[in-house]
Amino acid sequence: MNKFRLQFDEHSCWGCKSCEVACRLENKIPEGIKCLEIMEDGPKMVDGKLDFIYRARVCRHCDDPPCLVVCPAEAIIKREDGIVVLNYAECSGCGSCISACPYEAISLDEAEGIARKCNLCSHRVDHGLYPACADNICLGHCIYFGPADKIDEMIRDKPWLKERINQAQRDLTRQLNRK
Amino acid sequence: MYEFKYANVQREMEVYGYDEMIKSHCRMCHGGCGVYVYVKDGKVAKIQGDPECPINHGTLCSKGLASAELAYHPDRLTYPIRKVGSKKSGKWERITWDEAFDTIAEHILDYKDKFGPESIVFGYGTGRENEAVIYRIANLLGSPNTLTAGHFCYGPRISTSIITMGTNPIIEYENFPKCIVMWGNNVTISNPDCYKGEPFSVALDAGAKLIVVDPRLTRPAARADIWLPLRPGTDAALAYGMLNVIINEKLYDSDFVDNYTFGWDQFIKRVNDYPLERVEEITWIPKQKIAEAARLFATTKPAAIQWGVAIEQQINCADNDRLLMFLMGLTGNIDAPGGQVLYRTPPIVNVGQFGAHAMLPREQSAKRLGGDRFRLASRFAILQPKAVWDAIIDEKPYPVKMLFFISSNPVSTRANAKEVYRALEKVEFMANADFFLTPSAELADIVLPAATWLEMDYIGDFWKRHGYILPRRKVVQIGECRSDHEMLNDLGKRIGQGEFWWDTFEDALDYILQPMGITWKDFKHMDYVRGDIKHYKYKEFGFSTPTRKFELWSTTLEKMGYDPLPQHREVPESPISTPELYKEYPYILITGARQPGFFHSENRQVKTLRALHHDPVVQIHPDTAAQEGINENDWVIIESPRGKVRQRASYFAGMDPRIVAAQHAWWFPEKNGPEHGWDESNINILTDNAYEGLDPAMGASNIRTLLCKIYPETTGVKNE
Numbered sequence: 001m002n003k004f005r006l007q008f009d010e011h012s013c014w015g016c017k018s019c020e021v022a023c024r025l026e027n028k029i030p031e032g033i034k035c036l037e038i039m040e041d042g043p044k045m046v047d048g049k050l051d052f053i054y055r056a057r058v059c060r061h062c063d064d065p066p067c068l069v070v071c072p073a074e075a076i077i078k079r080e081d082g083i084v085v086l087n088y089a090e091c092s093g094c095g096s097c098i099s100a101c102p103y104e105a106i107s108l109d110e111a112e113g114i115a116r117k118c119n120l121c122s123h124r125v126d127h128g129l130y131p132a133c134a135d136n137i138c139l140g141h142c143i144y145f146g147p148a149d150k151i152d153e154m155i156r157d158k159p160w161l162k163e164r165i166n167q168a169q170r171d172l173t174r175q176l177n178r179k
Numbered sequence: 180m181y182e183f184k185y186a187n188v189q190r191e192m193e194v195y196g197y198d199e200m201i202k203s204h205c206r207m208c209h210g211g212c213g214v215y216v217y218v219k220d221g222k223v224a225k226i227q228g229d230p231e232c233p234i235n236h237g238t239l240c241s242k243g244l245a246s247a248e249l250a251y252h253p254d255r256l257t258y259p260i261r262k263v264g265s266k267k268s269g270k271w272e273r274i275t276w277d278e279a280f281d282t283i284a285e286h287i288l289d290y291k292d293k294f295g296p297e298s299i300v301f302g303y304g305t306g307r308e309n310e311a312v313i314y315r316i317a318n319l320l321g322s323p324n325t326l327t328a329g330h331f332c333y334g335p336r337i338s339t340s341i342i343t344m345g346t347n348p349i350i351e352y353e354n355f356p357k358c359i360v361m362w363g364n365n366v367t368i369s370n371p372d373c374y375k376g377e378p379f380s381v382a383l384d385a386g387a388k389l390i391v392v393d394p395r396l397t398r399p400a401a402r403a404d405i406w407l408p409l410r411p412g413t414d415a416a417l418a419y420g421m422l423n424v425i426i427n428e429k430l431y432d433s434d435f436v437d438n439y440t441f442g443w444d445q446f447i448k449r450v451n452d453y454p455l456e457r458v459e460e461i462t463w464i465p466k467q468k469i470a471e472a473a474r475l476f477a478t479t480k481p482a483a484i485q486w487g488v489a490i491e492q493q494i495n496c497a498d499n500d501r502l503l504m505f506l507m508g509l510t511g512n513i514d515a516p517g518g519q520v521l522y523r524t525p526p527i528v529n530v531g532q533f534g535a536h537a538m539l540p541r542e543q544s545a546k547r548l549g550g551d552r553f554r555l556a557s558r559f560a561i562l563q564p565k566a567v568w569d570a571i572i573d574e575k576p577y578p579v580k581m582l583f584f585i586s587s588n589p590v591s592t593r594a595n596a597k598e599v600y601r602a603l604e605k606v607e608f609m610a611n612a613d614f615f616l617t618p619s620a621e622l623a624d625i626v627l628p629a630a631t632w633l634e635m636d637y638i639g640d641f642w643k644r645h646g647y648i649l650p651r652r653k654v655v656q657i658g659e660c661r662s663d664h665e666m667l668n669d670l671g672k673r674i675g676q677g678e679f680w681w682d683t684f685e686d687a688l689d690y691i692l693q694p695m696g697i698t699w700k701d702f703k704h705m706d707y708v709r710g711d712i713k714h715y716k717y718k719e720f721g722f723s724t725p726t727r728k729f730e731l732w733s734t735t736l737e738k739m740g741y742d743p744l745p746q747h748r749e750v751p752e753s754p755i756s757t758p759e760l761y762k763e764y765p766y767i768l769i770t771g772a773r774q775p776g777f778f779h780s781e782n783r784q785v786k787t788l789r790a791l792h793h794d795p796v797v798q799i800h801p802d803t804a805a806q807e808g809i810n811e812n813d814w815v816i817i818e819s820p821r822g823k824v825r826q827r828a829s830y831f832a833g834m835d836p837r838i839v840a841a842q843h844a845w846w847f848p849e850k851n852g853p854e855h856g857w858d859e860s861n862i863n864i865l866t867d868n869a870y871e872g873l874d875p876a877m878g879a880s881n882i883r884t885l886l887c888k889i890y891p892e893t894t895g896v897k898n899e
Contacts (some may be wrong), residue, residue, distance in 0.1 A: 013399055014367035017775040017791050021241040024787055043833030045398045052401040127194045136185040139238045139377040161384050168353050
């Protein structure tokens with residue numbers, strides 16, 4: 001079975017927060033927490049130059065999830081397709097996973113007394129729908145979802161961009177030929 | 180295994196059980212993005228971008244995505260209300276639309292009779308696609324006074340581009356400019372009229388060189404090939420510096436210059452008043468960098484300038500716009516593929532015609548408030564707000580008795596907020612139309628419940644200059660809300676303008692489309708219509724200016740008694756223009772960097788969007804913070820000679836330590852009415868609108884750059 005991966009090409013992120021909103025609306029995330037957060041990194045000196053970039057704080061669906069290992073309720077599973085799902089119904093709210101996550105990707109929902117994280121919109125993926133953040137909302141086209149072994153190539157080659165450039169050339173040619 | 184497809188309508192409908200999907204056209208900002216709206220049980224359930232729309236290519240911002248939360252917000256006005264008791268009672272009673280209209284109409288006719296139609300001021304805030312009907316009703320009434328943001332936002336681009344080259348040049352991102360200058364905006368966060376961030380981002384990914392002019396290191400500035408962190412307010416000097424290089428190194432398009440410009444010889448003389456040494460001193464940018472940017476821009480083809488409002492909210496508004504256009508023109512990028520194109524709208528009744536400007540009698544036009552002083556603005560039916568506040572407060576040159584503001588919250592968004600508040604408190608009668616009771620609406624006598632973009636049929640982008648018109652299809656009816664267009668169509672008939680309005684507003688949409696030979700019902704089935712594109716039209720037809728040339732020397736400005744060539748002017752409060760003031764207010768305050776999720780003062784009550792920024796934030800350099808004893812996240816006081824406000828400090832090392840960057844348009848819906856904390860963090864408490872400091876041609880005020888001091892809230896004393 002193919003493994004899925006969600007990847008943010010942070011270089012191309014503009015910090016517009018559209019993806020945060022798409023995630024919140026789709027997953028009805030309670031006020032006060034975020035399963036996906038776009039964070040400012042900088043401005044600060046990097047290699048002698050002042051730099052500023054946005055970073056996505058979100059679950060990486062690790063190959064070997066530290067959160068899964070420490071969960072006493074076995075509420076976290078890693079699916080065959082690579083998605084790591086935190087089952088909210090099974091969660092006891094102990095918070096062990098929150099401490100274990102090296103990416104600070106898990107949050108405590110105090111109102112419900114459970115932990116929450118990005119479950120890669122598995123409820124959408126299982127029906128062949130893109131995760132909410134990855135469904136082409138991003139104006140920088142920087143959120144990639146697809147087969148794990150193809151993602152790096154997709155980010156490097158940007159087939160969507162090639163098609164856009166080709167289409168533009170076709171349109172311009174057609175327009176000039178009309179004269 | 181499923182095949183994944185973006186915006187998979189069929190599957191979304193199956194999986195979520197939506198009843199239907201309606202294509203429409205969002206208007207959470209100036210509008211423009213094509214969207215799919217999913218409906219379930221008669222309510223809007225989900226909104227996503229339309230991948231086929233050539234404007235946004237399926238992408239959608241936080242505001243568009245969250246539109247339903249605005250539409251169904253519990254605090255939303257869903258029926259007309261009338262003030263009970265005094266202006267600031269904060270008490271309202273429900274009335275019917277008929278009662279509301281009868282009262283408003285009665286006041287209009289009464290004031291018209293006793294004080295003349297000029298005593299009634301209509302208005303809107305930033306462009307919300309209601310300009311056509313608002314100007315129409317005002318012009319037909321005989322009032323020359325429609326108060327908009329046009330004196331310092333987009334209106335200047337329209338006015339100066341018309342007098343320079345006939346219309347507003349729009350970047351042709353679809354043909355991939357190879358060098359882009361981002362100047363006075365951040366198109367990835369906000370929406371300079373006629374632009375969206377997605378095409379800019381794509382052009383950059385396709386390999387365009389990027390030059391960013393911005394005092395702060397935004398993400399675009401960090402990605403830029405060249406970042407020009409100019410001293411705030413020195414845009415004209417910088418432009419002249421670049422022009423100096425382009426002209427003296429002969430990097431300009433000599434065919435364009437020789438055959439299609441007017442005023443070249445006088446213009447070069449002026450350019451040579453700005454040698455790089457002088458420009459470096461004024462702008463704080465090293466001259467090698469200015470030269471590098473000029474050469475890159477002038478020698479890369481095609482090239483374009485992504486311009487925006489920040490250069491217009493200063494004393495040099497009109498000249499800043501003109502100089503950027505000169506950079507576009509002299510490098511041969513006007514009407515070039517991938518450059519900046521003078522698009523044509525499809526054949527429709529355009530916004531100027533619909534606005535009935537020709538119906539305003541000349542003697543009424545001559546009474547336009549501030550018209551004698553701000554003559555370029557007045558030529559385009561634009562007012563300076565202070566002229567209206569003075570006419571209310573001092574009743575000079577004549578009294579303004581009534582305001583009717585639609586989609587406008589001027590106490591938050593106009594210069595010298597205390598003066599604005601005084602005027603709104605004093606005016607004898609005010610009607611408002613809005614989604615919520617903003618601090619401005621709270622001072623009204625009647626407030627009408629306005630429809631959001633989800634609740635109206637309209638011809639979207641009909642007023643823009645990018646050549647597209649798109650259908651906005653009504654999805655739902657919420658409460659008794661009505662679109663601005665329907666409201667004024669009704670009101671117009673009650674104040675004697677019956678022959679100029681229609682039975683229903685759909686008839687008006689038919690009227691607008693009629694030159695194309697289609698009706699609204701036909702247009703509803705289309706995705707969009709775009710005007711014919713022809714590049715380099717000027718080679719055949721010249722430019723639509725008095726000389727038929729691209730006017731460097733503006734014959735229009737000359738006739739109006741202004742300097743026909745642009746110049747650099749110091750902003751009224753700066754280390755150079757007011758060195759004494761600078762001793763007491765030792766920081767340059769810049770304001771108004773746009774924030775995702777907000778649109779000026781809108782959306783503070785929409786939880787999902789407020790979650791992006793809970794508090795007003797002022798950015799200060801860590802060195803400055805150390806000097807002033809300010810810790811990250813402290814509430815601090817920012818103060819100018821006009822007053823003081825509080826915002827939360829955030830360290831930001833990406834700008835000169837002499838600069839402090841505050842946010843604008845903050846008010847707090849969660850705080851009690853009628854004030855809702857309107858003056859607590861409102862940066863316009865600090866800004867000024869004195870006539871002497873305004874742009875002489877357009878009346879733009881300097882809300883973007885002034886001087887301030889900053890200190891922790893707790894002590895109130897700096898350097899402790």
